[in-house]
Amino acid sequence: MDFNPAAIGRAPGRVNLIGEHTDYNAGLCLPLALPRAASAAVAPRPDGSLDLRSESFEDPWRGNVEDLAPGTVSGWAGYVTGVLWALRQSGLDVPGLDVRVDSDVPIGAGLSSSAALECAVAVAVAGLLDLPLSEKVRTRLAHVCVRAETEYVGAPTGGMDQTVAMLATEGSALLIDFDDDTTRDVPLPLAEEGLTLVVTDTGVTHDHATGGYAERRQECEAAARALGVASLRRASPADLDGLDDEVLRRRARHVVTENARVTDAVDAIGRRDWPALGLLLDASHLSLRDEFEVSCPELDLAVVTAREAGALGARMTGGGFGGSVVSLVPEERASAVTTALDVAFAAAGLAAPAHLTATASGGASAG
Ligand code: GLA
Numbered sequence: 001m002d003f004n005p006a007a008i009g010r011a012p013g014r015v016n017l018i019g020e021h022t023d024y025n026a027g028l029c030l031p032l033a034l035p036r037a038a039s040a041a042v043a044p045r046p047d048g049s050l051d052l053r054s055e056s057f058e059d060p061w062r063g064n065v066e067d068l069a070p071g072t073v074s075g076w077a078g079y080v081t082g083v084l085w086a087l088r089q090s091g092l093d094v095p096g097l098d099v100r101v102d103s104d105v106p107i108g109a110g111l112s113s114s115a116a117l118e119c120a121v122a123v124a125v126a127g128l129l130d131l132p133l134s135e136k137v138r139t140r141l142a143h144v145c146v147r148a149e150t151e152y153v154g155a156p157t158g159g160m161d162q163t164v165a166m167l168a169t170e171g172s173a174l175l176i177d178f179d180d181d182t183t184r185d186v187p188l189p190l191a192e193e194g195l196t197l198v199v200t201d202t203g204v205t206h207d208h209a210t211g212g213y214a215e216r217r218q219e220c221e222a223a224a225r226a227l228g229v230a231s232l233r234r235a236s237p238a239d240l241d242g243l244d245d246e247v248l249r250r251r252a253r254h255v256v257t258e259n260a261r262v263t264d265a266v267d268a269i270g271r272r273d274w275p276a277l278g279l280l281l282d283a284s285h286l287s288l289r290d291e292f293e294v295s296c297p298e299l300d301l302a303v304v305t306a307r308e309a310g311a312l313g314a315r316m317t318g319g320g321f322g323g324s325v326v327s328l329v330p331e332e333r334a335s336a337v338t339t340a341l342d343v344a345f346a347a348a349g350l351a352a353p354a355h356l357t358a359t360a361s362g363g364a365s366a367g
Contacts (some may be wrong), residue, residue, distance in 0.1 A: 003098050005041035009123030011165045011364035013105035013116045015326050016317045017173050017188075018284050019262040021292055023158025025255045026179045026231035028262040029159055030186065030231045032360040033168035034199075038103035038116035040080070040124040045096035050084070052077050055102035065096050070152045076101070079114050081350050082148030083121040090144050094125055106354065108205035109216040110316075110323020114153075115161030118145040119364045127366045135167070138364070139181075142166040156214050157319070168363035175266055179233050184294050186266055194331045195274060197358040198306070200341055202298040203351050204322030212294060213319050216251065223252040234258060254292040258284060278313025278328050285315035294320030301348060302341055309333065309340035326358065 012033035019029025045051065052061040054076050061077035068085040080099055087094050088302040099121065105113040122141040123133065131137050145162040148156050163183065164174045172185035190196060207215075224232050226248060227239055241254065243249040261280045268276040285303050289295040299316040302325040306314040310333035317326040329337050338355045345353050 003041075003043055003100070005100070006043045006125075007124045008039065008041045008367045009120040009125075009126030009127060009364060010037050010039045011116045011119030011123060012168065013111040013113055013360050014161055014164045014168070015111060015197065015324070015358045016160065017073060017197075017326065018265045018280060018315070019160075019176075019258060019321070020256055020288055020315075020317070021216060021220070021294065022258050022262070023160040023176070023178050024156075024217055024235035025224075026069040026176070027255060027259045029160050029176050030173050030262050030265055030286065031164040031168075031176070032188065032358060033164055033363055034105065034356075034358055034359045036103075036105040036111070036116075036356070038101060038105055038120040039215055040117070040120040041100045042121075042124045043098045043130055044128065045098055048096040050081070050097055050099070052080050052099045052101070055100075056107070061178075063332050065094060070240050071154055076117065078119050078153050079117045079148065082152035083118050083145060084125070085152050086144045086147040087122065087125055089147065090140070092125075092129060094129075097125075097128075098107050099124075106201055106356075108323070109354075110206065110318030110320075111199070111200040111201070111299060112165065112318070114149065114155075115145065115165050118148050119162060119165040123364045123366055129141035133364070133366055138166040138340070141364075156217050166364050167268040168361065170362040173269075173360055175262070186269055188269060189272070191359070193272060193274065195312075196329050196331050197333050198311070198327045198328065198334060198337055199317070199324050199356050200302050200306070200338070201324045201356075202296075202302055202322060203353060204296060205300045206319060206322035212321050216292065216294060219251045220255060223248040227252070233259065250291040250293075254287045257287055257291075267338065274312055274328065278311070281313030281315040281326070281328060282307070288316055288320060292320075296320070297323055298322070298345075298350060299325055301344055301350075302353065303327075305340050306337050307345040309337040311337055
């Protein structure tokens with residue numbers, strides 16, 4: 001660091017265990033925070049100017065805090081300035097700043113590197129403004145970061161990534177209910193049970209600001225409108241027959257069944273019924289592949305391969321169209337699974353995938 005930070009924030013990436021494309025449908029999801037995180041160090045500048053630098057990207061970004069406006073800054077600096085803009089919109093007096101960011105969350109891997117960055121910046125600025133990191137402030141900062149992403153960057157994502165980055169507890173997954181905006185820790189004693197979560201980045205990158213993600217969100221909204229409900233959370237499996245449009249029916253079926261799978265997964269974890277949890281991961285993947293159509297050949301290959309090599313269950317995780325697969329694996333099969341994935345990707349002429357072990361980590365912290 002070539003400057004003296006006044007405050008520091010740190011926030012993790014995440015892997016979603018189950019509950020995909022449910023957050024923007026007022027649904028349920030069950031992510032956990034990763035041991036990989038972004039950090040941000042901030043120091044005030046008296047003249048309102050901004051000087052942003054990243055360890056990962058060469059170009060610094062300079063501007064003025066008064067001039068920030070949605071849609072004007074792209075790339076990594078867009079997430080940082082978006083949070084500063086959204087914090088100001090929420091009524092906080094954010095001054096000019098030096099900001100230095102760094103991260104070891106893989107970028108474009110579906111592991112929420114952008115939410116980690118947003119939350120790290122939000123926590124650092126909160127520290128500068130002497131806001132204590134209470135649960136209430138964490139929730140408020142998560143909302144600020146969602147605004148940064150949806151209104152300023154223009155990626156129409158839900159709130160799962162920012163919520164888990166701000167509120168996760170070490171050793172637990174976080175059950176998030178987007179209907180009433182509540183969360184609950186779900187202890188995940190995997191190591192004790194001889195199990196591990198292997199996360200495999202296919203190397204296929206995705207961008208939720210453009211393309212299929214926004215289209216899926218619109219389809220879900222159209223399905224809810226056609227059913228006359230405020231959100232797909234209010235739709236039952238029987239209601240789906242009332243949808244004439246076959247594509248909308250399949251999209252809605254994914255969301256309705258996925259919410260039920262999240263509830264079943266929480267029950268399975270509570271009973272320590274790991275084969276049942278594995279089957280729910282498998283079913284989630286099939287639904288995302290066939291009904292919601294957000295998988296891709298590389299994700300499907302990774303899921304099938306992990307399963308054949310001994311995983312209890314496996315699924316794509318995150319928004320899809322690329323990114324990562326999460327596999328629930330008995331510890332003694334972990335290296336067989338990663339080797340099988342490397343071999344299968346090489347045989348298909350694909351670049352070697354990257355693996356990491358997901359242990360349920362804590363949420364954002366100051367310093
Ligand atoms: C991305 C978005 C999340 C969520 C997932 C799909 O990660 O950022 O809000 O919608 O996709 O579950």
